[in-house]
Amino acid sequence: MTTRTAAAHAVRTHSLVRDYGGGAGLHGVDLEVPKNEVYGLIGRNGAGKTTVLSIIAGLRRADAGRVEMGVAPGRTAFCPDTPEFEPWLTAAEVVRQSLGLAASAGRGEGDRGRERESDAVARRLAEVGLTEAAQRRTGGFSRGMKQRLSLAAALVLDPELLILDEPTSALDPTGRADVLALISGLEGTRTVIFSSHVLPDVQRVAGSVGVLDRGRLLFQGTMSGLIDAYARPVWEVRVRGAAGPLAERLRTLPWVVGADAGQDGRLVVEARSAEAGELGLARELGSAGARLVSLNPVDADLETAFLTLTGERIPGGGGADD
């Protein structure tokens, strides 16, 4: 059952169950997706990500539980992990068709009159890097091109809620960067839920995160909350010149747990929390006038937190073997 509310959440699911038999499916999932945020849904193969996303999108039914939508009816768009199109349609025709469907339902960008239909189509194709392929038939498209096209066809609907199932799985590095930038750009005005196995991507763009494991949510909350709870907030910093004075300065700060200088301008800094480190390191490096060469999370990453949470890594044990 799906109900609608005007709420701070774009979506909430209540005790969602889908029983495929043999333990597969969902076993009581309470997802809470804050409005106008980017929510990353992560989990191993078979964890249930596609099932949850499909139920929210209205493409599959739950056996029990309900979905509460905080966005207007018909303002949700879904991109499947392996999108397929009629092979004889060109990319521009696919997006135009999507726009036409939206306009006939009284929504989407074709309805606004601000932009001509062909401009809206061209703009969305350009955003996903398909301008050159606009007049090519989709039958010859690679998986990555189909993923880009699916995103363009969804964006042209101007959805309040965009649901993306592994949107970067088939993309090359440029495509991934483009799609991540697009997702980031929607934060604040639109809600995006996306599933991914590429945890650094999720860490880059998602403010909230849900960790699914065998049909159950192991964690749900902010990205920094997850990292604080399941990973040590440690960064390796490299500056031009000697790192000793900077390490000394950092050690005097209340949010710093430890700062050790090494060779070649390297230092390892542990913060009291992920948030404190993210805020404090940039500020302190700036005010110290340090010339920053690189700044990398060592343990303060989603991957470490995920592996610890799912029991694949012993906390402080130096990594997983999977």
Ligand SMILES: Nc1ncnc2c1ncn2[C@@H]1O[C@H](COP(=O)(O)OP(=O)(O)OP(=O)(O)O)[C@@H](O)[C@H]1O
């Ligand atoms: N239609 C179906 N019939 C039977 N079992 C299914 C069906 N769809 C999914 N399952 C099973 O339910 C579990 C969850 O599948 P789902 O596709 O939701 O997981 P996922 O987290 O998206 O996985 P992946 O990361 O591999 O895409 C898996 O064990 C899968 O085999």
